[in-house]
Amino acid sequence: MKAIKDIPINGIAFALVRVPSSNRLLFGSSDFQVYDLDLAADKSGPKVLGAHQSYVTGLALAGTLAISGGYDGRLIWWDIETRKQIRAVEAHTKWIRKVALSPDGKMVASVGDDMVCRLWNVADGKMLYELRGHHERTPHHFPSMLFVCTFAPDGQSLATADKVGHIVVWDTASGKPIKTLEAPGMYTWDPVQRKHSIGGIRALAFSPDGKYLAAGGISKIGNVDHLDGKARIEVFDWQKGEKAHEHIDDKFKGLVEHLVFHPKGDWVLGGGGANDGFFLFFDLKTKKALRQEKAAMHIHAFALDEKAETIYAAGYGKIQKLEV
Amino acid sequence: MAPNRHSNFCGSPLHAMDRRNFLGTAVAGAAAFAADMTQLNVLQHPALASELKKQQKRCILLWLAGGASQLETWDPKPGAPTGGPFRAIPTSVPGIHISELMPQMAKRMKHTCILRSLNTRIGDHGGGAQLMMRGRRDEPNLKYPDLGAVLARELGRRDSQVPDYVSFYFATEGRSMAPGTAGFLGSRYAPMELYTSMVPENIRRLDSINDLDHKQRAELRELLSKQFAQGRASSSLDSHNEAYQRVRGLMASDKLFDATQEPPKVRDRYGPTLFGEQVMVARRLVEAGVPFVRVARAWWDSHGQNFETHQELVPELDHVMAALLDDLQERGLLDHTLVITLAEFGRTPKINPSLGRDHFATAWSATLSGCGIQGGSVWGKTDAKGEHVVEGEVGAAELFATIYRALGINPQKNYYVGSRPVPLTEPGTKPIKAILA
Numbered sequence: 001m002k003a004i005k006d007i008p009i010n011g012i013a014f015a016l017v018r019v020p021s022s023n024r025l026l027f028g029s030s031d032f033q034v035y036d037l038d039l040a041a042d043k044s045g046p047k048v049l050g051a052h053q054s055y056v057t058g059l060a061l062a063g064t065l066a067i068s069g070g071y072d073g074r075l076i077w078w079d080i081e082t083r084k085q086i087r088a089v090e091a092h093t094k095w096i097r098k099v100a101l102s103p104d105g106k107m108v109a110s111v112g113d114d115m116v117c118r119l120w121n122v123a124d125g126k127m128l129y130e131l132r133g134h135h136e137r138t139p140h141h142f143p144s145m146l147f148v149c150t151f152a153p154d155g156q157s158l159a160t161a162d163k164v165g166h167i168v169v170w171d172t173a174s175g176k177p178i179k180t181l182e183a184p185g186m187y188t189w190d191p192v193q194r195k196h197s198i199g200g201i202r203a204l205a206f207s208p209d210g211k212y213l214a215a216g217g218i219s220k221i222g223n224v225d226h227l228d229g230k231a232r233i234e235v236f237d238w239q240k241g242e243k244a245h246e247h248i249d250d251k252f253k254g255l256v257e258h259l260v261f262h263p264k265g266d267w268v269l270g271g272g273g274a275n276d277g278f279f280l281f282f283d284l285k286t287k288k289a290l291r292q293e294k295a296a297m298h299i300h301a302f303a304l305d306e307k308a309e310t311i312y313a314a315g316y317g318k319i320q321k322l323e324v
Numbered sequence: 325m326a327p328n329r330h331s332n333f334c335g336s337p338l339h340a341m342d343r344r345n346f347l348g349t350a351v352a353g354a355a356a357f358a359a360d361m362t363q364l365n366v367l368q369h370p371a372l373a374s375e376l377k378k379q380q381k382r383c384i385l386l387w388l389a390g391g392a393s394q395l396e397t398w399d400p401k402p403g404a405p406t407g408g409p410f411r412a413i414p415t416s417v418p419g420i421h422i423s424e425l426m427p428q429m430a431k432r433m434k435h436t437c438i439l440r441s442l443n444t445r446i447g448d449h450g451g452g453a454q455l456m457m458r459g460r461r462d463e464p465n466l467k468y469p470d471l472g473a474v475l476a477r478e479l480g481r482r483d484s485q486v487p488d489y490v491s492f493y494f495a496t497e498g499r500s501m502a503p504g505t506a507g508f509l510g511s512r513y514a515p516m517e518l519y520t521s522m523v524p525e526n527i528r529r530l531d532s533i534n535d536l537d538h539k540q541r542a543e544l545r546e547l548l549s550k551q552f553a554q555g556r557a558s559s560s561l562d563s564h565n566e567a568y569q570r571v572r573g574l575m576a577s578d579k580l581f582d583a584t585q586e587p588p589k590v591r592d593r594y595g596p597t598l599f600g601e602q603v604m605v606a607r608r609l610v611e612a613g614v615p616f617v618r619v620a621r622a623w624w625d626s627h628g629q630n631f632e633t634h635q636e637l638v639p640e641l642d643h644v645m646a647a648l649l650d651d652l653q654e655r656g657l658l659d660h661t662l663v664i665t666l667a668e669f670g671r672t673p674k675i676n677p678s679l680g681r682d683h684f685a686t687a688w689s690a691t692l693s694g695c696g697i698q699g700g701s702v703w704g705k706t707d708a709k710g711e712h713v714v715e716g717e718v719g720a721a722e723l724f725a726t727i728y729r730a731l732g733i734n735p736q737k738n739y740y741v742g743s744r745p746v747p748l749t750e751p752g753t754k755p756i757k758a759i760l761a
Contacts, residue, residue, distance in 0.1 A: 010405065011405065012675070012679075030409070030675075031405065032403070053411075054409045054410075054411070055409040071409040095409070113635075140597075141595070141596045141597055142636040142640070143635055143636065143639065145632065145635070192495070192496055193495060193496045193497040193623065194390075194495055194497045194622060194623035194625075195494070195495045195598070195621075195622060195623065196623065196633055196636050196637060197636065198628065198629055198632070198633070225390075225623070225625045225626065225627045225628060226627050226628040226678065226680070227628040227629065227678045228628070254678075273677065273678075274628065274677070274678050275676065275677045275678050276677070277677075297677065298677040298678065316677040
């Protein structure tokens with residue numbers, strides 16, 4: 001992998017989307033702003049599109065409509081051509097961790113620490129469903145967290161995952177749960193030394209054929225003061241309710257924060273980190289890591305171009321364009 | 325429950341005592357029995373009233389081991405690059421804002437003073453813990469007593485049958501770095517350390533000895549002791565007998581540590597966590613006359629995922645601390661009990677790539693609530709990013725002087741190590757008068 005462009009930023013970029021067939025990116029940051037960045041044309045750096053009242057952690061793009069979610073619990077619709085805010089919705093009572101767009105671009109899903117996933121109509125911002133299937137408290141009586149959601153390629157299913165490694169796959173037409181899966185290896189509760197927890201499933205991705213669901217996070221941690229566990233990817237044949245594979249990385253420690261499948265399903269790419277960052281290419285056929293690359297920063301989100309030859313990455317203090 | 329239900333003082337004026345013993349025992353009895361207090365007219369005697377005031381005072385230290393973040397608790401900086409994602413919320417005291425993670429304490433701010441300007445300079449766990457437990461650094465040849473040991477000596481009663489200094493520290497991390505210590509005061513004031521069991525181990529009567537046998541053995545020992553003491557005056561003898569009295573008292577005190585003795589309503593109030601249960605037992609202990617209890621909640625050392633760690637730990641602290649203050653107030657104990665939140669240091673304003681905060685002793689926060697404190701107040705100020713103290717800098721010595729003064733203890737009082745006078749706090753240290761009631 002080779003870095004083609006480095007854009008230093010203030011703060012931490014948690015969310016990123018790419019305008020299809022372009023070098024234009026939108027990203028959400030710890031400085032509460034949503035930014036617009038054209039890597040091809042813009043030499044002046046990121047331009048502010050608008051702001052939340054806390055960290056911006058989720059972004060989805062439906063044509064010229066961008067929907068951002070933040071720790072302020074709000075979803076905000078933006079027109080990226082007129083650069084104006086269209087609407088804001090008080091979507092969650094706690095932090096929004098992620099938003100995801102349905103493949104047809106008509107629905108957006110949001111998950112938050114109120115442990116609810118909500119489905120929204122992209123066109124008018126009306127809520128379609130509330131999906132409740134995650135416990136508000138961990139088994140140790142502490143608040144749980146609902147970190148991630150993603151749509152299946154056919155748009156008929158949606159997966160959500162939480163801190164203790166509980167995954168629910170939902171039917172998007174009815175709002176009912178179809179399947180539950182468990183990945184307890186992603187969650188560490190230290191009952192002896194430090195008496196608190198760390199971990200959780202931070203990333204989800206369906207394979208292009210919809211058969212597999214990959215989950216990313218961190219393995220069991222000895223010292224929960226740090227992200228001191230091995231990066232972890234678990235792959236489920238979700239309709240069977242079976243775990244197809246479990247990858248515990250032998251090179252990198254830290255959270256797998258984001259997962260994207262190759263368009264043809266050749267591999268799944270995970271990005272994340274601890275104090276440093278990494279990219280992991282994992283081959284589902286051989287069940288082996290194809291490549292393990294050190295990244296320039298802790299990666300929080302990334303996007304691939306249409307040919308899966310370029311990575312646009314967002315993370316700690318930096319936006320980066322890389323050649324695969 | 326009477327505050328001193330274990331007192332043996334009968335109130336008889338026939339008991340011949342020296343002044344110190346008389347004061348101590350009269351106060352003990354007075355605290356337990358209102359009728360006796362009236363007969364003695366103790367409150368009209370300035371010396372006795374002063375002693376009573378002092379001896380009724382208690383302290384509970386909530387030790388946030390590993391270092392809680394001031395930015396996610398008492399000194400939020402919302403919107404600053406260092407501020408993190410949490411909002412600040414207004415409290416019941418106009419102008420004071422704290423982290424949104426503490427809504428219950430926000431409603432009870434009238435009881436609490438926030439010190440936002442600690443600069444204690446030591447950023448390693450061991451050194452920081454020793455400093456903040458003792459208020460000063462040891463000398464090569466002099467090991468200082470910690471806060472609990474000093475308060476055990478100053479607020480404990482000589483005839484007490486409950487422990488003077490109890491410390492709960494169940495998590496293993498950091499425990500060896502912050503042990504309770506009596507320093508030069510000696511083992512009499514050493515803590516009863518509870519690491520694994522809520523009830524002290526080895527205080528129950530042996531199964532091989534029945535209750536009658538146990539009592540008869542004690543009576544025989546007492547008889548022989550009295551015979552031996554006839555015509556002899558010895559502090560060693562007093563100490564020996566006192567030790568036996570204390571042991572018998574401790575053996576009878578196991579129920580004090582038993583959380584199930586509390587009604588379900590009270591237990592529910594403190595919540596289901598171990599920390600909640602231990603703080604509830606701390607309240608039971610101070611109510612029964614234990615002068616100092618430390619409850620250590622470890623481990624706050626959030627080098628990675630600081631915000632998620634604080635999402636777990638701060639709401640627990642908020643809930644438990646609010647329950648404690650309410651409980652103490654409803655029992656009439658809050659005016660006599662100082663509740664402290666303290667750690668070895670705070671956490672860096674800078675957020676690291678693991679979304680963590682590291683050790684930071686340059687500008688951090690502690691709180692004092694209840695006894696002797698001007699509640700609803702803030703002392704000191706940090707800059708916009710929380711990186712430096714800009715007003716009212718406080719070191720460990722000033723903090724300890726303020727704690728002592730709030731509890732009616734002269735911070736410059738001397739102890740003697742051999743012939744060397746050793747003041748409770750470093751010479752010249754002054755308490756923060758503005759926050760004292």
